[in-house]
Structure formats: C-alpha cells, structure tokens
Amino acid sequence: xxxxxxxxxxxxxxxxxxxxxxxxxxxxxxxxxxxxxxxxxxxxxxxxxxxxxxxxxxxxxxxxxxxxxxxxxxxxxxxxxxxxxxxxxxxxxxxxxxxxxxxxxxxxxxxxxxxxxxxxxxxxxxxxxxxxxxxxxxxxxxxxxxxxxxxxxxxxxxxxxxxxxxxxxxxxxxxxxxxxxxxxxxxxxxxxxxxxxxxxxxxxxxxxxxxxxxxxxxxxxxxxxxxxxxxxxx
Amino acid sequence: xxxxxxxxxxxxxxxxxxxxxxxxxxxxxxxxxxxxxxxxxxxxxxxxxxxxxxxxxxxxxxxxxxxxxxxxxxxxxxxxxxxxxxxxxxxxxxxxxxxxxxxxxxxxxxxxxxxxxxxxxxxxxxxxxxxxxxxxxxxxxxxxxxxxxxxxxxxxxxxxxxxxxxxxxxxxxxxxxxxxxxxxxxxxxxxxxxxxxxxxxxxxxxxxxxxxxxxxxxxxxxxxxxxxxxxxxxxxxxxxxxxxxxxxxxxxxxxxxxxxxxxxxxxxxxxxxxxxxxxxxxxxxxxx
Numbered sequence: 001x002x003x004x005x006x007x008x009x010x011x012x013x014x015x016x017x018x019x020x021x022x023x024x025x026x027x028x029x030x031x032x033x034x035x036x037x038x039x040x041x042x043x044x045x046x047x048x049x050x051x052x053x054x055x056x057x058x059x060x061x062x063x064x065x066x067x068x069x070x071x072x073x074x075x076x077x078x079x080x081x082x083x084x085x086x087x088x089x090x091x092x093x094x095x096x097x098x099x100x101x102x103x104x105x106x107x108x109x110x111x112x113x114x115x116x117x118x119x120x121x122x123x124x125x126x127x128x129x130x131x132x133x134x135x136x137x138x139x140x141x142x143x144x145x146x147x148x149x150x151x152x153x154x155x156x157x158x159x160x161x162x163x164x165x166x167x168x169x170x171x172x173x174x175x176x177x178x179x180x181x182x183x184x185x186x187x188x189x190x191x192x193x194x195x196x197x198x199x200x201x202x203x204x205x206x207x208x209x210x211x212x213x214x215x216x217x218x219x220x221x222x223x224x225x226x227x228x229x230x231x232x233x234x
Numbered sequence: 235x236x237x238x239x240x241x242x243x244x245x246x247x248x249x250x251x252x253x254x255x256x257x258x259x260x261x262x263x264x265x266x267x268x269x270x271x272x273x274x275x276x277x278x279x280x281x282x283x284x285x286x287x288x289x290x291x292x293x294x295x296x297x298x299x300x301x302x303x304x305x306x307x308x309x310x311x312x313x314x315x316x317x318x319x320x321x322x323x324x325x326x327x328x329x330x331x332x333x334x335x336x337x338x339x340x341x342x343x344x345x346x347x348x349x350x351x352x353x354x355x356x357x358x359x360x361x362x363x364x365x366x367x368x369x370x371x372x373x374x375x376x377x378x379x380x381x382x383x384x385x386x387x388x389x390x391x392x393x394x395x396x397x398x399x400x401x402x403x404x405x406x407x408x409x410x411x412x413x414x415x416x417x418x419x420x421x422x423x424x425x426x427x428x429x430x431x432x433x434x435x436x437x438x439x440x441x442x443x444x445x446x447x448x449x450x451x452x453x454x455x456x457x458x459x460x461x462x463x464x465x466x467x468x469x470x471x472x473x474x475x476x477x478x479x480x481x482x483x484x485x486x487x488x489x490x491x492x493x494x495x496x497x498x499x500x501x502x503x504x505x506x507x508x509x510x511x512x513x514x515x516x517x518x519x520x521x522x
Contacts, residue, residue: 050414074417086412088405090520095401102398103417130520150416 001026001185002047002078002154006056009046016042018209019056024154024187029180031200031217032189034229039209040189041083044158047187048080049073061153074103077153081160083189085143089132093123096131096142100149108151116145119175137168144175154185161192173199197221205229237369242487244370250483251380252442256456257463257475258387259434264461265470266394267407267427269319270327272334274460275453276341277432281307281439282448283345289356289443296356296440297378304436311432315425338453345450353449360444375444382441384476386434391472403427404470462502466509468519477517481505 002024010016016039024030034040045051047058049070057066060078068076088096097116101109117124120141126134131142140160147155157176161169173195180186180199190196197203197217205213205226212229213220220226256278263271281303288299296303318337323330355361363374394400402423406413410420446452463482467474482502489501509517 048415050411069419070414071417071419074415080415082412082415086409086415088409088412090408091401091404095404098398099401099405099413099416099418102402146416 001061002187003059004047004056005058007043007046007053007058008055009042009051009053011042011051015054016209017046017053020206020209020211022204022211024185027180027183027185028202029176029186029188029200031196031203032187032206033191033193033196033203033226034206036191038206040206041158042209043206044080044082044156044189047073047078047156048082071103074150077104077151078156079104079147079150079152079154080156080158081143081147083158083162085139087131087139087143087146090130092128093131093134093142094127096146097123097149100146101151103150105149105151109149112149112151116148119148120145136163137165140164140168140172148179152184154187155179156187156189158189159191160188161190161195169195193226194221238491239488241370242491243484244367244372245376246484246487247480248373248376248380248483249487250480251383251476252376252438252446252479253456253459253463253483254387254476254479255379255383255438255441256435257460257467257479258383258390258472259431259438260460261464261467261470261472261475262390262394262403262434263428263431265464265468265475266403267424268327269424269428270331270334271428271431272331272457273314273337273341274334274435275455275457276338277307277311277453278435278439278456279345279448279450279453280310280341281436282443282446282452283349284436285440285443286354286356286448289358290354295358296443300437300440303440304433307436307439308429308433310429311435312425312429314432315428319428320421320425342450342453349450351450353447353452355447356443358444373445375441379441379445382437383479386437387472387476390430390434394472399423399426459502462506466506466516468516471516471518471520474516474518481517 004020004022007020008015008017020043032040046053049068053066057064060076065073065076097113105112122138123141123145131139161172164172176186176188177199188196188200197220200217203217203220204211207229213225260271260274263269284303284306285296285299288294289296314337319330319333322333360375364371365374365377394404402418406418406420406423413420459482463475463478467478485501485505486498490498
C-alpha cells in the first residue's frame, strides 16, 4: 500500500535521508527504529509532504504522491500522528477532534467521534477542556484520536510512547494492536525497540539516513546487529 | 449635573461601540493570527472612502452599501495577504510588521494624492437625527453603529467557535504543522482570516460614515485605540473587543469631562495599565 523508493530528503543544504526504500502492505504493522537523529522524523515529514523530497518517489495505494501537497496526502488517507503530538493547545478537546475530520472523514464525523470517545473515554470527560492543560498521556490519546477522525487508511505514529509512563506505554501498544486488528495499517516509528518489535510484523532500522537493517520483526529482535546499529557501533 | 455625567456616559458607550467595531477586525488579525497589522487604520480609511464614493457618486446610503463595501474590503484584504503580506513575511514577525507598515504608507499617500488632504462628510437625513431619551439626546447613527457592532461581534464569535473554518483559523495560529497534518493549508487560512478582519473594517467604515468625517488621515484616529482595545479586552476575544471598546469609549468621554479635552486621553492609558496590572491577559483573555 505504501512504497517508498530511493527517498532523499533534508532541510536546505542539510541532507538527512540518503535513499530510503520502505514498504507497508495492507493490514501490516511496520516498525521504523533508529537512534535520535537517524532521520525517522524527517522520513515521516517527507511521507506527509510537510517537506519535499529531493529525490526518489513515494507511492500510496498505487498512486504517485511524491511532490503532492500535504492536503492531497491527507485526502488519500495517509494520516500522521506527529512526534510531540502537535495538537491545538488553544482549542477544546472537541474542537481538536472535529478538526481531525477537516478534510477527510467529514460525512461520518459524528459516528467517528463517538468511536474515538468509545476508545478513549477520558477524552469524553474532557470534551470542553482546553488541551493545553491536559497530561501527556491524555494529549497523546487526543493526538491519536484526532488522527482517527480522518479515517486513516495508513496511520503513521511518530514516537507515540515519548514521555509516557511504562503503564501508559503498555496501554498505548495494546491500543495500537487493537487498531491494527480492525484492519488499520500502521507505520510505527519508535525508539522503544523491544515493545515495537513485539507488536510489528516487519521492521526497518534506520541509521544515518539509510536503512541499515530490515526484515521480520521477530528475527530482528534476536539479531546482534540491531544493538550495534542502535548504539552507532556498526 | 447628573445629566451631564449621564450624557457623557451614554455618549462614551456609543463612541465605544464604534471603537469596538474597528477593534473587531483587529482582534482577529492581531489577537488570533498575531499579525501586527499597522495597515489597519489605512484600510479603514480605504473603506470609508469607498463608502463615501458610493454615497457621493452613486447616491447609495452607507447602510445600504455595507454588504458591498464589506465584501469588497474582504477581497482587498485577501489579495493584500496573498500578494504582499504573506509573500514578504514568510512567517517572520519583523517582516510582517514592515510589510503592513509599508502597505499603510502606500495607501495613505495614494489617497492623499487622489483626494487631497481635505476632510469630507456626507449629509444624510440621519446625520443629525437624534432620539430623545428623557433629558438625553442620542445620535441615531451612533446608536445604529453601536447595535450593529454588537451584532457583528456576536456573529464573528459564533463563526470562530462553531464553524470548521473558525476552528481552523484558531488552530493554524498556534500549531501550523499540526494543522497541515490534518490537511489544513495554513497560507489559505491566514489569507481568509486577514480578509475577514479587513471585511469587518468595511462594515465599520459604512457605519462610521454618517456621523464621522473622511480624510486620508482618518485611520490614525482609530488605529492606536484599536490596538489598546484588543490587548485590554484580551487577545483574540470578541466579547473582549466589545467590552474593551465600550470601556475605552466611556473612559475617554469621562476623562474629557473631568480633565478637559487635552488631558482627558490620559484616562485611557491609566485604565489600560490598571487592567493589565490585575489581569495581564486582558479582560477576557484566556489564562496562559
């Protein structure tokens, strides 16, 4: 469903990605792992067309989306829950969720809102509250809920466990598994290697802007090269 | 004696309604989008000239011209943002400040060249019409401006709170990247919101005209007061713009009564400082 070939991207003169190949198939959870600064977030920003790739191409559900506008990517159903959540702090929980359906999922907005509140009852208790005052866990729920409002075909989660307690992280991974069980394809970008590999079918390890390792998640979990790549010793 | 105070109070409220109207557009542009819009006064002047021309050349009463002038000013604002302010600024506050200041200088001098520095007025049946309220005389155009500004404030508040475009405007101002990831295009929303703010000025211009004069410098009468009201009322708050406008109107009027015309305006600064001392976010500002 997602095919990335030879993707190069960066910021002005600073090239970050040097030719990434990556695939996500229908119904998969694919993990993208890597140390800080490996290029994971740059990859996500290029996939969501927030930055423009300098070379290579991206196809989503068979259609070329390289160089498309960020709105076209959302309309196609490639939805990202970004690192740091990037929810709207000056808006209420309800307004944040409603804006998730700004471009996509508008016809089913009421039904999707009910579903998100069913998954995250805590958000239902805080519908009128400004989100700037919520805890990190609640903000992460809201960011995922906002993404769900856009009826994603593929959901990119960028560091969703960042800043969450171990218990909340466990709940989060359980939730990711549940969403995937309902048929949602997920690209999980994480630093939490053990839990990500436990839940993913396949994984890519990115190092210095290239794919250093890839393959079956269970096999990678036992691969000594993984630790080396992670510590930058490879 | 009581009548003098009552008259000053009522007059202040009515003038405050007009101030509120001018501040409404600014609270959207400055309070929500954080664009320091130095062109606000100049664009009000453009709106007033448009209304004046329609009255003088086409015989259309400013109240009847209001929808046309408001729409025209919306279009002008949208174009200004797309062609000048958005392009020049590239998101940098300093550049936005210079761009809007540049627009103001160009507009002021363009109109000075076209129309000269004279002040102009329209004469209509309403200009000197008054309502007698016991011993008080209320100017009809000011009462109308007051009432319509309250209505417009309510409508704008509803638009911002209840529509997707309103939500998107608020969202984009704080978190543009998060908005992009939801498919919202920030540059479009900014142009739209700037246009709406300037459209408010078009409405204000039409409501002002029957009781006020027009000249290429008329904007400067309002622009500082409008910035004061927006900060006093709470950045981005529409009820704040109305209450702030009324408060400033009354303060000015009472200050004039007690301290005389030349020393009177000091009251505005005193009230401004006093409010910000006790509520740094303004009367209706959200706590941060």
